[in-house]
Amino acid sequence: MQITSMPDSDDPDALASLSLDEVVVCHECDLLMRKPELSKGEKAHCPRCGYELYTQRHNVVGRSLALVLTALLLYIPANFLPIMQLHLLGQTSNDTVWSGVLGLYNADMHSIAVVVFLCSMAIPLLKLLCQLVVLLSIRLDVNRSFGLLSYRIYHHLRDWGMLEVYLMGVLVAIVKLVDMAEVTLGLGLFCFIGLLLIQVWLEVVMSPHQIWVALSGEDTHAGD
Numbered sequence: 042m043q044i045t046s047m048p049d050s051d052d053p054d055a056l057a058s059l060s061l062d063e064v065v066v067c068h069e070c071d072l073l074m075r076k077p078e079l080s081k082g083e084k085a086h087c088p089r090c091g092y093e094l095y096t097q098r099h100n101v102v103g104r105s106l107a108l109v110l111t112a113l114l115l116y117i118p119a120n121f122l123p124i125m126q127l128h129l130l131g132q133t134s135n136d137t138v139w140s141g142v143l144g145l146y147n148a149d150m151h152s153i154a155v156v157v158f159l160c161s162m163a164i165p166l167l168k169l170l171c172q173l174v175v176l177l178s179i180r181l182d183v184n185r186s187f188g189l190l191s192y193r194i195y196h197h198l199r200d201w202g203m204l205e206v207y208l209m210g211v212l213v214a215i216v217k218l219v220d221m222a223e224v225t226l227g228l229g230l231f232c233f234i235g236l237l238l239i240q241v242w243l244e245v246v247m248s249p250h251q252i253w254v255a256l257s258g259e260d261t262h263a264g265d
């Protein structure tokens with residue numbers, strides 16, 4: 042069950058006497074308030090604007106690790122198995138994400154090929170590897186400083202992995218090609234959609250507040 046918890050928004054004098062790790066600021070409206078103590082399954086909302094400050098989820102590390110490993114397993118078929126098969130004028134072509142990058146490069150669109158490669162293949166993989174390092178450093182209780190660095194890198198990369206944009210492009214291309222040629226959807230497309238959904242799920246499960254607390258060593262039971 043999820044319970045909503047409202048932190049106290051105290052008067053300025055009371056807040057001034059608290060140390061920095063006892064207060065929290067709302068990301069949306071900048072309200073300063075006393076940090077609430079949450080139990081598992083509870084959420085803290087800003088009393089002024091209703092923004093969700095953070096959530097205390099159950100078994101964050103174990104569930105996130107399972108999702109990261111699933112995403113990594115899906116990564117290879119998603120990029121190297123055919124997204125679609127195109128039958129046109131007696132010819133059949135199998136198109137994968139990787140063959141799309143090579144096709145752009147060979148068509149002298151080098152800069153576009155590099156952008157597509159970075160946003161649809163390299164950065165999503167790097168993000169997953171950063172998340173894996175973060176979770177393993179918490180679970181195994183080793184090298185937290187490298188875990189912290191990886192989590193910072195992950196936050197910088199978040200805006201650059203654009204799988205959903207790539208997927209929209211593929212779907213639009215399929216819809217347009219259906220009238221011109223015989224199109225068969227490939228296993229790669231379903232793996233690609235699966236990878237995208239797992240990553241969205243991972244964003245929800247891997248609560249940033251709990252991960253930062255665990256990496257800084259404040260929660261000694263985070264990896265249990």
Ligand SMILES: [Zn+2]
Nearest residue numbers: 067070087090
């Ligand atoms: Zn607020």
